[in-house]
Amino acid sequence: MATHKRQAFTDQEQELAQVAKALGHPARVAIVRLLAQRRACVCGELVLELPLSQSTVSQHLKELKAAGLVQGDVDGPRVCYCLSPTGWARARHLLGALLAELPAPPEAHCAC
Amino acid sequence: MATHKRQAFTDQEQELAQVAKALGHPARVAIVRLLAQRRACVCGELVLELPLSQSTVSQHLKELKAAGLVQGDVDGPRVCYCLSPTGWARARHLLGALLAELPAPPEAHCAC
DNA sequence: CTTGTTTATCGTCGATTTACGATTGCAAAG
């Protein structure tokens, strides 16, 4: 990511950024939704549902897996992708923590 | 982003991806937290709190503003940055909608 | 009008991302 100064940020900030980045592409959001609805499970099914090539879908799955949001279990010649319960628990926690820090909607403005 | 096929995804998916992408960098998460805590408001203060140059902070602010999460009100020679209530309401809604679609933690696994 | 302060933009660089086709790898089936 071009000379990041990672050491300067909190672990939580980096983790949250990692999760957010993984969701920072429409295709990956769509994949997560497909997996959530159980409408698709193996890579080939996802390819059929998405306007992307097999290799591209595979790459997106790899990124989601790297972020811990998805896990892939080998099932014979194919791979069954599922949402990772622990990964999403972590994501919920991180997102919730950030949202909890925000001021309530009516007064987000600063004093300036 | 190299030849995106944006038209193939839902507006919600694209909007969520945009918000997530904006939070997909530790520096931007840190900026949001600083603004939330009201510890800093104008660009110069943020620069002091972060290990980044002024131009880099300005760019991150620009991206957060483009995602609708932050708004900047001109205040004389400086600019007062605040979290955007409507932007965060939207973000909450989009994130909440996605999380609501996910199966409950214990059974995120697919049937395979 | 000039000066000083603050922020935005420009230009650049290297690293990363996104996408694809082509190839390789792997497991079940014949």
Add this chain to the structure above:
DNA sequence: CTTTGCAATCGTAAATCGACGATAAACAAG
């Protein structure tokens, strides 16, 4: 063992990101 089918990886090209210094722009004060 060979074939078949699915998934992962490789290689590549174009676009974007992240960072910085340098410069421009905007505004208040003098």
